[in-house]
Amino acid sequence: MKNFSLSQRDRQVIWHPYSQHGLNRQILPVVKSHGAYLELEDGQKILDAISSWWVNLHGHAHPALVHAAQKQASQLEQVIFAGFTHEPAIELAEALIQYSPLNKARMSKVFYSDNGSTAVEVALKMAYQFHWNQGIRTRKKFLALSQSYHGDTLGAMAVGEPDGFHQLFRSLLPHVDFIELGQLNHLQERLKVNGNQYAAFIFEPLVQGAAGMRSVNIDFLEKAVELCQEKGVLAICDEVFTGFYRTGKCFAFEHTQIVPDLICLSKGITGGFLPLAVTLTSEKVYEAFLSQEIKTAFLHGHSYTANPIACAVALESWKLLWSQECQSRIQEICRITQDRISKMFAHRKIKDARCFGTIGAIEMKLDLNYFSSQAGQTVNLLDAALKKNVLLRPLGNVVYAVPPYCIKNSELHRIYDVMEELADDL
Numbered sequence: 001m002k003n004f005s006l007s008q009r010d011r012q013v014i015w016h017p018y019s020q021h022g023l024n025r026q027i028l029p030v031v032k033s034h035g036a037y038l039e040l041e042d043g044q045k046i047l048d049a050i051s052s053w054w055v056n057l058h059g060h061a062h063p064a065l066v067h068a069a070q071k072q073a074s075q076l077e078q079v080i081f082a083g084f085t086h087e088p089a090i091e092l093a094e095a096l097i098q099y100s101p102l103n104k105a106r107m108s109k110v111f112y113s114d115n116g117s118t119a120v121e122v123a124l125k126m127a128y129q130f131h132w133n134q135g136i137r138t139r140k141k142f143l144a145l146s147q148s149y150h151g152d153t154l155g156a157m158a159v160g161e162p163d164g165f166h167q168l169f170r171s172l173l174p175h176v177d178f179i180e181l182g183q184l185n186h187l188q189e190r191l192k193v194n195g196n197q198y199a200a201f202i203f204e205p206l207v208q209g210a211a212g213m214r215s216v217n218i219d220f221l222e223k224a225v226e227l228c229q230e231k232g233v234l235a236i237c238d239e240v241f242t243g244f245y246r247t248g249k250c251f252a253f254e255h256t257q258i259v260p261d262l263i264c265l266s267k268g269i270t271g272g273f274l275p276l277a278v279t280l281t282s283e284k285v286y287e288a289f290l291s292q293e294i295k296t297a298f299l300h301g302h303s304y305t306a307n308p309i310a311c312a313v314a315l316e317s318w319k320l321l322w323s324q325e326c327q328s329r330i331q332e333i334c335r336i337t338q339d340r341i342s343k344m345f346a347h348r349k350i351k352d353a354r355c356f357g358t359i360g361a362i363e364m365k366l367d368l369n370y371f372s373s374q375a376g377q378t379v380n381l382l383d384a385a386l387k388k389n390v391l392l393r394p395l396g397n398v399v400y401a402v403p404p405y406c407i408k409n410s411e412l413h414r415i416y417d418v419m420e421e422l423a424d425d426l
């Protein structure tokens, strides 16, 4: 097999995520990465405008993160996390909890898992058991926002948009009530009738990423959370996408007055190096699990929970995030993004243009939905951008940039130039 190209070998043995292999789309072999660039087998260098599915923060193969991984791997690479602990996990948890907005939000415990979906599963299960442990048996349902995306495992799918990617699995999933954005009356009615049946309300703060960088009104969200918490419904803030400065503040809930009961983080947590996630909880939630009986404990865990290498890299990434250099890059990215996006409104092929800190998105005047995204025009947009050496992966008719913070001004302008050219060529 060594005589075949990576693409040919891949086709023989690999099944890729979110891919219709029946369409015979080319799978691109990446051999190297550096800074904001990916390098393909044939030598093409591609500007990674989406931070490799929104995970990369400081650029690919960042030397400080490489060093942290190597150092930790040679000291303690992995250990069972039930009944054992280690310094990288403790230090990372301390760093997060001591961060003042998380501290002010009364987050006091960190539960580790491996990815955004598991961080959400943990939060949902914790919310349910929080009530159960207090003898409340009625709170078996969840509230979520329409067009949400919280991941691909069963619990996470259940709280995602019911008519979206996961429609097929609906009959397998627990019941969830969905609220349309802005429909406070709808929420009020539901809470009036079923207030004591909900365990938690889960939401993406400020922006619904996978829905096409859809804006979530802050006043609406604050009021929705307040109404829920008044009725004893826990608030789960899913910052898997928005965390670590994507929206111009470290966490998107900092743009609001919301005090969540649980917060989910993943993606950028290790700067895009290794899979890791955390579910942060308040002391109130944690205390509901304490007793002399195992049955009130949170009986959930994964083999690689709090992997020491992932935690050590996450800690280093957190330190880099607070460096003067990174902070000023983030400010500059926010400024340029705002400037470029504000100029896109006038384009005759652009329906809407949105900016959330470092995230910039344009909605094309094209009638596309997710299910067409593996065929037709969305793929054309993706291919057209790749031909210009930029990785842009549209969500339906929305083309967006979520760049790594190492990106240079000229590279960022290049991304927005390409977005404009795509609109010109429609």
Ligand SMILES: Cc1ncc(COP(=O)(O)O)c(C=O)c1O
Residues within 6 Å of the ligand: 115, 116, 117, 118, 120, 149, 150, 151, 152, 204, 209, 210, 238, 239, 240, 241, 242, 266, 267
């Ligand atoms: C808001 C949100 N929550 C959860 C997830 C799931 O994360 P993962 O893909 O790591 O399972 C995502 C992924 O895009 C997300 O955007």
